Amino acid sequence: MRKSNAFIVCIFLLLVGFTASLIDAGIRQHQAVSENASGTVLVQQLGLTDLVLFTEARYTRHPSQSDLHSAFQDHPMALEHFPSGSLLLPPQRMQ
Amino acid sequence: MLYFLRKQKYLIDYTLSSLLRRKGKSLGLLAVYSMIVFMLASVTLFSHALRHEAGLMLQASPEIILQRMEAGRHAMIPADYLQRIGQLRGVKQKAGRLWGYYYDPAVKANYTIMTGGQSETPLTNIIIGTGIARARGLDVGDYLTLRSQNGEAFSFQISALLDDKSELVSADLLLMSPQAFRRVFNIPEGLYTDLVLSVRNPREVIKVVEKLTQLLPDTRPILRDEVLRTYDSVFSWRQGILFVLLTGSILAFVIFAWDKASGLSAEERREIGILKAVGWETADVMRMKFWEGMIISLTAFLIGYLAAYAHVFYASASLFEPVLKGWAVLYPQFRLTPFVDGLQLATLFFFSVLPYIVATIIPIWRTSIADPDAVMR
Structure with a gap:
């Protein structure tokens, strides 16, 4: 097989994969509507406000509900205790 | 048209042969390039999907949450605040919420304890999230002992x-x-953690909040929009931080690619000289080099993107888990729903494929307009 043909076949296969990823995204988005329903119902029922991504401290578990300046709540010069604190931006209303 | 296509195929043939002559260097470049695209695409896809998921789920969160502040910190709110809010025009529903945190020393994890739910939970029964069940090895019917505020x-x-x-x-x-x-946390009747309010007309939310802050000056209202904006900024920041951390490796790649593309080796210069001497035009040399850049960058883009897609949406972004997990014991197991938008892909393509092609073309143009005799010497 000529090298250019082999290359075209490779690119074609990669493009098929690329298109498949877009189709897969579409299908899973469609499925997610029903799968997420249980989460949305729970959020509505319990009045949840935050995602369970960082559970180590109350201001990382509920960043939207935390006290103002909560990252430094122990005293104003306190150093950060948790690695997540260095990655979390203060809520929009405090900026 | 057929002539044009055939010419391009011959050029690709020649370019691939040229690349395969420097097999180690070319494959190394392709691997590093794909890795860079993989990292960038993983961060972009992950942050975008998480932001989208948060936006969709938290859309159902309460419109207004009212917290009482005491000495600048969140304090319990008396139930009679509900009466004081009274029949505020526009407020559809109002209720008190009871929630708090419980540190479980057995697994060194923080739980979020709440009341509520669809059915009334009997006094001695609890419903737990799957994260707690996993951490403590519990199932339906098992018992969980909590230590109350006063030691019971x-x-x-x-x-x-x-x-x-x-x-x-x-x-x-x-x-x-x-x-x-109330028994576990020793909270008397008539106190809540905070209040939630829903407003009939979303455009009246700001007005209702203004009235609330006048009526109850010791309270802090948190709007649903603020909750959503918080998550938007959290993920933008996280994505930004990851990009900053990646900058070092991206710059290393840029230097590597620039050096490879611009500092033409003596061998490559000789090759161009010979091509020109045997009758190739400057435009042909440029086209050949364009194909070289295109072959490497397009292949790297597609490999990197597909690997990132599989990593984020099929392997639950396992490479990012330690960063996200931090020091937390409880971490949700979730499979993100892929949200890929055109702008995201276009940005990734623009920043990964085009710079390489441009970096390749310019130095080649400089060499290929030179006299073949001078170049070969």
């Missing part, structure tokens, strides 16, 4: 587990009856 131990039977599909919002939740909550 309360045993609760687990009556149900929360749906694992909702783990992103419920992994660390523990639901109990309001009476049990």
